[in-house]
Amino acid sequence: MVSEALSFILQLLIFPGFLFIICLAFFSEWVLRKFVARIQNRMGPTYTGSGGILQPFADFIKLLGKEDIVPAFAERTYFTLTPLLCLTLPLTALFILPMTGHRALISFEGDLIFLAFIFTTLTIMVFLGGFLSGSVFSMVGGVRAATQLLGYEIPFLLALFGPAIPASSLSISKISTWQAQNNAWGLWTQPIGFGVLVICLLAELELLPFDIPEAETEIVAGWNVEFTGRRLALVRLGRDVELVLASTILADLYLGGPQQVWIIPPIIIFLAKMFACLLLIGYLKTLFARFRIDQVLSGMWKYVIPAAMIQFIILKLIW
Amino acid sequence: MIKKSIWIYHLNTGGCNGCDIEIIDVLTPFHDAERLGVKLVGSPRHADVILLTGPITRQSMEKAINAITAAPDPKFIVAIGSCACGGGIWYDSYATVGGIEAFYKILRERGVKPPKVIYVPGCPPRPEAILHALAYFKGLASKKIKKRVFVEK
Numbered sequence: 001m002v003s004e005a006l007s008f009i010l011q012l013l014i015f016p017g018f019l020f021i022i023c024l025a026f027f028s029e030w031v032l033r034k035f036v037a038r039i040q041n042r043m044g045p046t047y048t049g050s051g052g053i054l055q056p057f058a059d060f061i062k063l064l065g066k067e068d069i070v071p072a073f074a075e076r077t078y079f080t081l082t083p084l085l086c087l088t089l090p091l092t093a094l095f096i097l098p099m100t101g102h103r104a105l106i107s108f109e110g111d112l113i114f115l116a117f118i119f120t121t122l123t124i125m126v127f128l129g130g131f132l133s134g135s136v137f138s139m140v141g142g143v144r145a146a147t148q149l150l151g152y153e154i155p156f157l158l159a160l161f162g163p164a165i166p167a168s169s170l171s172i173s174k175i176s177t178w179q180a181q182n183n184a185w186g187l188w189t190q191p192i193g194f195g196v197l198v199i200c201l202l203a204e205l206e207l208l209p210f211d212i213p214e215a216e217t218e219i220v221a222g223w224n225v226e227f228t229g230r231r232l233a234l235v236r237l238g239r240d241v242e243l244v245l246a247s248t249i250l251a252d253l254y255l256g257g258p259q260q261v262w263i264i265p266p267i268i269i270f271l272a273k274m275f276a277c278l279l280l281i282g283y284l285k286t287l288f289a290r291f292r293i294d295q296v297l298s299g300m301w302k303y304v305i306p307a308a309m310i311q312f313i314i315l316k317l318i319w
Numbered sequence: 320m321i322k323k324s325i326w327i328y329h330l331n332t333g334g335c336n337g338c339d340i341e342i343i344d345v346l347t348p349f350h351d352a353e354r355l356g357v358k359l360v361g362s363p364r365h366a367d368v369i370l371l372t373g374p375i376t377r378q379s380m381e382k383a384i385n386a387i388t389a390a391p392d393p394k395f396i397v398a399i400g401s402c403a404c405g406g407g408i409w410y411d412s413y414a415t416v417g418g419i420e421a422f423y424k425i426l427r428e429r430g431v432k433p434p435k436v437i438y439v440p441g442c443p444p445r446p447e448a449i450l451h452a453l454a455y456f457k458g459l460a461s462k463k464i465k466k467r468v469f470v471e472k
């Protein structure tokens with residue numbers, strides 16, 4: 001009993017828990033930066049560590065050492081709370097996604113709903129943090145984040161719950177196990193849903209075609225314009241963890257998640273799938289220019305929501 | 320740690336845009352300052368190094384002071400171009416403060432502790448010179464020029 005509890009705590013803190021996820025987040029930021037740089041014919045970070053691999057970590061440590069400013073007009077509580085929640089919410093979500101085996105660290109029937117809840121809460125935290133940090137730019141950024149939510153929320157949920165229908169379960173671990181065992185990856189059985197989910201995750205992560213809440217060239221740095229020092233470090237780490245979360249969702253719900261192939265352990269297969277999704281996201285991010293907020297809303301309602309619904313109807317007809 | 324990751328904020332205080340284009344040159348693929356961990360940020364709140372161009376016109380002075388005080392410590396200023404270093408050809412114009420030294424005098428009068436400054440002269444300086452200044456932060460390169468004050472008779 002005691003050893004069981006101990007091993008659970010170790011799993012929670014080290015592998016595949018906290019420490020592993022943080023390292024993975026730094027590593028995936030480096031991969032993304034290097035990949036984007038290579039597409040743009042640049043080198044990317046080179047001199048920090050071998051091949052610049054320590055660059056995200058160096059950024060993090062540097063930000064921890066900087067002065068911590070709370071603007072005079074900011075709401076102090078929320079200004080402190082937002083960066084913390086920006087990091088903890090995606091971390092919590094990663095605990096319920098299977099990474100090393102068929103079962104996630106914490107898994108229960110209905111954790112898919114919990115995941116959807118976390119995503120919406122994240123956007124609302126972004127909105128609150130932007131709105132209450134007392135700067136015009138951050139206010140505009142926060143409002144834009146909330147407006148964008150109206151566009152991508154519905155197709156996101158539809159695409160998220162699509163894989164649950166053939167597996168007839170609302171537990172992520174069961175869905176990915178079902179897909180791995182029946183060799184029916186979501187990518188093949190419901191390709192439209194996969195596309196919709198990728199688009200909505202790009203919007204959720206505020207990556208390039210949808211980086212409207214952060215639009216550097218229009219509203220400085222959007223909702224995180226007033227964050228400095230430790231707070232900014234947490235926000236940025238949270239973004240990286242969210243990146244891992246997005247690729248993990250794609251890998252688990254649509255690519256079968258961790259599965260044993262021949263003698264290769266599941267974690268290797270999972271990491272390969274996750275990084276494939278990460279590179280897909282990075283590729284789309286580099287390829288596009290930013291949309292306007294009205295273009296995003298009308299595009300989402302005109303094309304993406306109908307596509308998600310059609311996928312749902314097809315699924316219902318088949319299964 | 321600032322040596323490993325330098326986030327720069329670009330502050331134009333009334334320059335002719337020549338220097339600014341050279342800064343863009345540093346960041347774009349040919350010179351690619353991201354190799355050194357340099358990143359352009361939009362907000363002075365995120366910045367470590369402020370790249371200041373232009374002779375600091377009286378119009379832009381208040382905003383420049385706001386931006387500099389908004390940046391968190393430890394911060395540095397790189398004065399880019401003859402204008403920022405000493406006023407350039409506008410050193411005695413009524414419309415400009417006239418370079419970073421006169422600007423620092425005003426900052427001290429207002430009780431703001433002025434950050435350390437690195438000079439990059441030239442009109443405009445070559446992108447290599449700006450990269451040299453950034454590499455000087457990292458300890459990769461040494462100083463090239465000495466200070467010499469010219470007094471008009």
Ligand code: SF4
Pocket residue numbers: 333334335336337338339372373374399400401402403407441442443444
């Ligand atoms: S130093 Fe020369 S190029 Fe730079 S802002 Fe002044 S006049 Fe323009």
